[in-house]
Amino acid sequence: MTRFILNDELVETNLPKGMVLADFIRYKQSLTGTKLGCREGDCGACTILVGSLDDNGLNYESVTSCLMPLGNAKDKHIVSVEGLNIKGLNVPQKAITDHGGTQCGFCTPGFVVSLCGFALSDKAKNQEQGTLSIAGNICRCTGYKSIERAIGTIVDSLVDKDDVRPIEWLVSKKFLPDYFNTIKERLDEFKNESQKTNILNTESVFVGGGTDLYVQRPEEMFDKQIIHTLHHSDLKGIWKDKGRCHIGASVTTEELKQSTVIKELCPQTDQFFNLISSLQIRNMATIAGNLVNASPIGDLAIFFLALNSNIVLNDNGALREIPLNQFFQGYKTLDKKENEFVQEINYLLPTSSYLFNFEKVSKRTYLDIASVNSAICLHFDEQCKISMAHISAGGLAPVPKYLLETSKFLIGKLPNKSILDKSIEIAQSEVAPIGDVRGSVRYKRLLFRQLLTAHYMKFFPELYNC
Numbered sequence: 001m002t003r004f005i006l007n008d009e010l011v012e013t014n015l016p017k018g019m020v021l022a023d024f025i026r027y028k029q030s031l032t033g034t035k036l037g038c039r040e041g042d043c044g045a046c047t048i049l050v051g052s053l054d055d056n057g058l059n060y061e062s063v064t065s066c067l068m069p070l071g072n073a074k075d076k077h078i079v080s081v082e083g084l085n086i087k088g089l090n091v092p093q094k095a096i097t098d099h100g101g102t103q104c105g106f107c108t109p110g111f112v113v114s115l116c117g118f119a120l121s122d123k124a125k126n127q128e129q130g131t132l133s134i135a136g137n138i139c140r141c142t143g144y145k146s147i148e149r150a151i152g153t154i155v156d157s158l159v160d161k162d163d164v165r166p167i168e169w170l171v172s173k174k175f176l177p178d179y180f181n182t183i184k185e186r187l188d189e190f191k192n193e194s195q196k197t198n199i200l201n202t203e204s205v206f207v208g209g210g211t212d213l214y215v216q217r218p219e220e221m222f223d224k225q226i227i228h229t230l231h232h233s234d235l236k237g238i239w240k241d242k243g244r245c246h247i248g249a250s251v252t253t254e255e256l257k258q259s260t261v262i263k264e265l266c267p268q269t270d271q272f273f274n275l276i277s278s279l280q281i282r283n284m285a286t287i288a289g290n291l292v293n294a295s296p297i298g299d300l301a302i303f304f305l306a307l308n309s310n311i312v313l314n315d316n317g318a319l320r321e322i323p324l325n326q327f328f329q330g331y332k333t334l335d336k337k338e339n340e341f342v343q344e345i346n347y348l349l350p351t352s353s354y355l356f357n358f359e360k361v362s363k364r365t366y367l368d369i370a371s372v373n374s375a376i377c378l379h380f381d382e383q384c385k386i387s388m389a390h391i392s393a394g395g396l397a398p399v400p401k402y403l404l405e406t407s408k409f410l411i412g413k414l415p416n417k418s419i420l421d422k423s424i425e426i427a428q429s430e431v432a433p434i435g436d437v438r439g440s441v442r443y444k445r446l447l448f449r450q451l452l453t454a455h456y457m458k459f460f461p462e463l464y465n466c
């Protein structure tokens with residue numbers, strides 16, 4: 001049975017845990033404000049909010065319900081657009097109406113939900129963050145300017161937001177209906193009753209956020225026996241131990257983006273990760289899903305290859321740790337037994353000075369997968385020579401590629417223009433792109449050269465006269 005709160009109602013259902021939540025909401029609960037456009041996580045028309053209890057209290061995240069398995073709603077507060085209605089219009093609804101931010105109206109519920117999610121979040125209340133919160137919502141009619149003006153009004157209304165009692169404040173200011181004030185207590189009751197289950201390896205399929213599986217094989221997933229890993233407490237958390245950073249397999253891309261531990265290593269993570277999918281997808285997309293999906297352009301795979309990470313696999317309690325660069329063996333072929341699941345990844349925290357960078361080029365800046373992506377981490381000794389180098393690149397081989405020869409070449413070198421140029425030559429010899437919808441072989445090689453140059457220009461601007 002799956003039990004959760006849908007808007008203000010308790011739901012207990014024995015429907016298959018693999019069906020998508022959008023279908024449950026629309027066709028079993030007749031809440032048709034949640035629209036279905038693409039069913040692939042691209043348009044945001046099906047956006048809902050998921051409220052969960054964590055150490056900081058009650059938190060809400062926007063997600064695309066067309067890719068969310070019903071089983072992942074267990075013990076959560078699920079909010080469709082109907083669950084945001086108050087008497088009259090709530091603040092985001094009124095701002096959108098006042099600024100002419102809706103025409104045919106198909107996309108509008110998704111925008112309203114995302115903007116209520118923005119109001120609930122602890123993100124800075126400014127135009128930029130408001131706009132980023134709707135990066136996963138597409139509108140075919142308005143041209144977005146009117147929606148951006150609506151965001152301006154919403155931001156102004158949030159200036160005095162009470163961060164200590166945010167929900168009470170948002171209810172009092174007509175962002176949310178009254179019943180939101182009762183949710184924490186109601187979810188607490190679930191928490192007290194819930195029993196922790198072990199992850200057992202059976203004939204079932206592991207599902208993290210479902211953002212790959214439900215795009216690749218949605219029909220198949222309906223009746224599958226599923227092991228829901230997204231909210232499993234054994235697979236969550238980012239922590240430091242004995243000089244290494246450990247990241248649970250079910251940590252989401254947005255949790256990585258917000259993590260202070262990751263930001264310590266790489267303060268620009270926040271900007272880098274804005275280029276990965278959209279907020280709604282990042283809120284579900286797990287690191288394990290990105291690695292096991294084994295896409296040659298997986299952004300997290302590329303990011304963590306350059307940190308020389310290890311991956312830890314669990315087979316009924318027996319743990320096996322291998323370098324991530326050995327995990328990817330061929331196109332969608334992994335060093336992983338069928339019943340092994342990913343427990344965590346980890347990497348050595350730098351002890352000397354180092355530089356890290358990530359670059360991604362795609363056809364569209366936001367909400368698009370990479371044509372080519374690349375990450376690099378260089379460590380330096382006291383003489384400023386490179387003491388360790390790790391470079392990765394995607395879209396140039398059947399696997400997310402670790403550039404072993406280029407990395408080896410750089411070790412022991414004092415960076416100068418000719419060394420860096422030589423490393424780009426070696427890197428080109430290590431990759432073998434194929435032409436596809438994202439570009440020809442020539443284009444991808446050119447992009448790759450430019451991305452490596454972009455890394456070096458950021459690290460050594462003086463060598464490039466910038």
Ligand SMILES: Cc1cc2nc3c(=O)[nH]c(=O)nc-3n(C[C@H](O)[C@H](O)[C@H](O)COP(=O)(O)OP(=O)(O)OC[C@H]3O[C@@H](n4cnc5c(N)ncnc54)[C@H](O)[C@@H]3O)c2cc1C
Pocket residue numbers: 040041042205206207208209210211212213214215229249250275276277278281284285286287288289290291292293297298299300340341342343367368369370
């Ligand atoms: C609209 C959209 C945009 C996207 N944009 C990007 C992008 O910009 N960059 C990018 O890299 N990706 C992107 N993706 C792909 C996807 O979001 C990521 O690959 C994501 O990290 C997958 O994680 P998940 O938890 O949703 O995977 P799932 O779909 O849950 O699972 C994917 C695979 O991993 C397996 N799996 C999951 N957890 C475990 C575990 N613990 N142990 C063993 N196996 C496991 C599943 O069985 C499945 O085979 C996008 C997807 C969508 C829908």
Ligand code: FES
Pocket residue numbers: 035036037038039040041042043044045046047064065066067
């Ligand atoms: S229907 Fe388009 S994102 Fe869900």
Ligand code: FES
Pocket residue numbers: 101102103104105106107108138139140141142
């Ligand atoms: S108002 Fe028509 S799609 Fe946005």
